[in-house]
Amino acid sequence: MPVESRAGRLGVGTIGAGRVGAVLAAALAGAGHALTGIAAVSQSSRDRAAAMLPAVPVLPIPEIVERSELVLLAVPADELEQLVAGLAEAGAWQPGQLVLHTAARYGAGVLDPARRAGAIPLAVHPAMTFTGTTIDLARLPGTWFAVTAPAPVLPIGQALVVEMGGEPFIVAEADRAAYAEAIDTAVSFSSAIVDQASELLDGIGVGRSGAVLAPLVRSAVENALARHDSGPFADGAGTIDEAGTDRPLGGGG
Numbered sequence: 001m002p003v004e005s006r007a008g009r010l011g012v013g014t015i016g017a018g019r020v021g022a023v024l025a026a027a028l029a030g031a032g033h034a035l036t037g038i039a040a041v042s043q044s045s046r047d048r049a050a051a052m053l054p055a056v057p058v059l060p061i062p063e064i065v066e067r068s069e070l071v072l073l074a075v076p077a078d079e080l081e082q083l084v085a086g087l088a089e090a091g092a093w094q095p096g097q098l099v100l101h102t103a104a105r106y107g108a109g110v111l112d113p114a115r116r117a118g119a120i121p122l123a124v125h126p127a128m129t130f131t132g133t134t135i136d137l138a139r140l141p142g143t144w145f146a147v148t149a150p151a152p153v154l155p156i157g158q159a160l161v162v163e164m165g166g167e168p169f170i171v172a173e174a175d176r177a178a179y180a181e182a183i184d185t186a187v188s189f190s191s192a193i194v195d196q197a198s199e200l201l202d203g204i205g206v207g208r209s210g211a212v213l214a215p216l217v218r219s220a221v222e223n224a225l226a227r228h229d230s231g232p233f234a235d236g237a238g239t240i241d242e243a244g245t246d247r248p249l250g251g252g253g
Contacts, residue, residue: 010098013068014038015061015083017045019132020102021074022052024164027140028072029053031163037064048132062092070098070160077103081110088113098156100124105180107148107173122157123148123176126166127183141165148173190221 012033014025017040029035037059040046049058065071065087075083080103087093095118099111104125111121125146130136145161147154147168154170161168171179194210194217201209 009033010069011036011067012070012072013059013064014056014072014074015064016072016074017049017053017058018074018076019048019130019136020126021072022048022132023130023136023140024072024074024102024126025056026052026134026137027164028070028160030137033070033163036067039064052132052134061087062090065092065094065097068097070100073099073101075101075103077105080106084111085113088117091117093117093119096120098122100157100160102126104146104183105177107171107176108150109173120153120156121149122153122160124157124161124168125179125183129187142167144169146171146176146179148176 010028010033012025012028013036014021015038017038021038022045025035025038035053035056037057038049038053039061040049040058046058049056061083073080073083080101084099084101093099093114097114097119099114099119100122101111102125103110103123106123108115108121108123111119111123115121123146126140126143127146128136128139128143143166145164145166145168147157147161148171149157158168194213197213197217198209201212206212
């Protein structure tokens with residue numbers, strides 16, 4: 001189907017009912033898109049799908065791909081390449097179909113097997129941690145999403161981010177590994193430091209160490225972030241107008 005026909009609502013199928021997949025599917029539904037189905041294997045994923053997307057059928061992956069105009073691949077990064085290639089070998093991808101993955105470490109290149117079948121590849125990663133609950137839907141507005149795609153279709157990825165309430169910025173294909181490292185560093189180090197400080201306070205009998213540390217940590221992080229929040233995005237990578245796992249990061253389902 002031609003890209004021009006996608007100005008309206010899309011049929012969205014989601015592969016991966018982890019923390020990320022269920023939330024982004026719900027956000028797209030909130031923007032008016034129709035959810036065609038979701039693939040959920042584990043019991044926790046099925047429970048999450050039932051809670052977040054109660055009216056959406058749980059279907060086999062090939063059926064989801066067959067009936068969807070936009071396929072959201074919210075699976076762990078180490079499963080993504082094999083999944084895309086396997087569906088290509090099965091002849092599942094369709095010309096004009098949008099295929100969007102959420103893995104931080106990969107750009108659009110990992111979707112080349114789908115692209116060769118005529119699909120439109122989009123790499124869109126939300127830079128936030130996920131709980132897999134409706135709490136995340138309130139956090140999406142204002143969240144930055146890294147978008148990587150062939151230049152002619154970048155506006156499509158950016159438009160989808162805006163519809164989910166996010167702010168898109170462009171990351172070049174060659175820079176996705178560095179981007180993923182930055183995201184992992186921020187999450188891993190901040191979590192480790194809070195855990196270490198809390199253990200020290202717990203060790204001297206301070207009750208509710210998390211509550212004690214919260215104002216300190218928030219102000220320290222906000223001050224550090226402010227030191228690095230100046231100047232425009234490079235190459236006009238910002239909003240769409242400017243561009244013309246069960247894992248906690250957006251890189252997994």
